[in-house]
Amino acid sequence: MTGPPxxxxxxxxLRPFTLADAPEVQRLAGDYEIASRTLEIPYPYPDGAAENxxxxxxxxxxxxxxxxxxxxxxxxxxxxxxxxxVEVNRRHGRAELGYWVAxxxxxxxxxxxxxxxxxxxxxxxxxxxxxYAMHLSRNPASGRVMEKCGMVHEAHLREHDRKRGTFEDVxxxxxLHDEWRxxxxxxxxxxxxMH
Ligand SMILES: CC(C)(COP(=O)(O)OP(=O)(O)OC[C@H]1O[C@@H](n2cnc3c(N)ncnc32)[C@H](O)[C@@H]1OP(=O)(O)O)[C@@H](O)C(=O)NCCC(=O)NCCS
Numbered sequence: 001m002t003g004p005p006x007x008x009x010x011x012x013x014l015r016p017f018t019l020a021d022a023p024e025v026q027r028l029a030g031d032y033e034i035a036s037r038t039l040e041i042p043y044p045y046p047d048g049a050a051e052n053x054x055x056x057x058x059x060x061x062x063x064x065x066x067x068x069x070x071x072x073x074x075x076x077x078x079x080x081x082x083x084x085x086v087e088v089n090r091r092h093g094r095a096e097l098g099y100w101v102a103x104x105x106x107x108x109x110x111x112x113x114x115x116x117x118x119x120x121x122x123x124x125x126x127x128x129x130x131x132y133a134m135h136l137s138r139n140p141a142s143g144r145v146m147e148k149c150g151m152v153h154e155a156h157l158r159e160h161d162r163k164r165g166t167f168e169d170v171x172x173x174x175x176l177h178d179e180w181r182x183x184x185x186x187x188x189x190x191x192x193x194m195h
Contacts, residue, residue, distance in 0.1 A: 003058060004067050007117045008191040012110065014069035014083065014117055015195070017057055021070055022050035024079050028102040037139045038100060039161060064088055067121065071101070071114045080105040083114040085122050085131070093129030095122055099145070106141075112148045119149060120188035123177050130176050136161070137169035146173035150183040 007014035017025070026045050028034075035043030042049060060066040068084035081101035088095040097118055101111045115133075122128045133151060135142035147153070151173035159167035175183075 002194070003061055004069070004121075006193040006195055007069065007121060007189050008074065008193060009113050009117050009189060011074055012080075012113055012117070013072045013074045014114060015072060016061075017054045017068065017070045017082075019051060019054055021079060022054055025050040025054070025082075028079065028081070029100060031103055033103060034100050037136060037142065038098075039163065041100070064090065066095075067118075067126070069114070069118070071099075071110065073110075080110055081114065083111075083118045085118055085126070085128075088126065088128075093127070095126065095128055095131055097122075097131055097133040097146075111142075111145045115145055115149050116184070116188035119175065119180060120184065123180055128177065130174055131180075132172060132174035134170050134172050136163070137171050143171055143173065149175070150180065151175045152179070 003016040026049070029041055029050070030043070030045035032043050035041045035045070057066070057068045060068070065088050066084055066086040067088070068082060070079055071081040071083055072079050081099060083099040085095040086098055097115060099111050099115055119131050122131050133146050135146070137156065152175065153171065154174050155172040157170045157172060160170040161168050
C-alpha cells in the first residue's frame with residue numbers, strides 16, 4: 001500500500017513525513033512551548049524520537065489507526081508543522097484531530113488551513129461521521145483554530161489530563177459530517193496528488 005495522497009491547499013502541501021524530515025522535526029517540535037501545550041511531545045526532544053515517530057506513521061496508516069501529515073509551505077517547500085487524525089475508530093466513525101505549527105510561522109492561518117484539509121480528508125476519504133479535537137484550556141489559540149474550522153465547543157473537562165504532575169482542564173470541540181458539509185463553503189483541499 002502507498003501512503004496517503006498529498007493534499008494541496010491554497011498555500012500548503014500536506015505530505016507524508018520521510019525520515020529526512022527527522023532533524024527538522026526535532027528542531028521545530030523540540031520547542032518547549034510546543035511540548036508544554038501538547039500531551040505526547042517530549043521535552044527535551046530526545047535524539048531518535050523523531051525517527052521513531054515518523055517510522056510509526058506508515059504502519060499506523062496501513063492499519064487505519066491514524067493519518068499524519070507534514071505541513072509544508074507550497075512555495076518555499078519548508079516544513080512548518082504537522083497535522084493528523086489519530087484514534088481513528090471505524091466502528092464509531094470518528095477520529096481526533098491534532099496539530100502543531102512552528103513558532104516563527106504562527107499567526108498566518110497555517111494551522112487552520114491544515115486542520116481544515118485534514119477534516120475534509122477525514123470526511124471525504126475516511127468517510128468519518130465525527131471529528132473532534134481537544135486542547136488544554138490554557139491554550140486558547142488552539143481552541144480558536146478549532147472554532148475557525150467550524151467545530152462546535154462541546155465540553156470543558158475539569159482536570160481531565162495530568163501534565164507533568166499537574167491536573168489540567170481540557171476543552172473539547174467537534175464537528176459532524178453534515179455540519180461540515182453545510183459550513184465548508186470554501187474548498188479545504190484544492191487537489192489530491194498521488195506520489
Ligand atoms: C495552536 C497553534 C497550532 C496555532 O497555529 P497558527 O498557525 O498560529 O494558527 P492560526 O494562525 O490558524 O490561528 C490562530 C488563532 O489563534 C489566535 N490566538 C493566538 N493566540 C491566542 C490567545 N492567546 N488567545 C486566543 N486566541 C489566540 C490567533 O489570533 C488566531 O485567530 P484569528 O485568526 O482569529 O486572529 C500553534 O500556536 C501551536 O502549534 N501551538 C503549540 C502546539 C499546540 O498547541 N498544538 C495544539 C494542541 S491541542
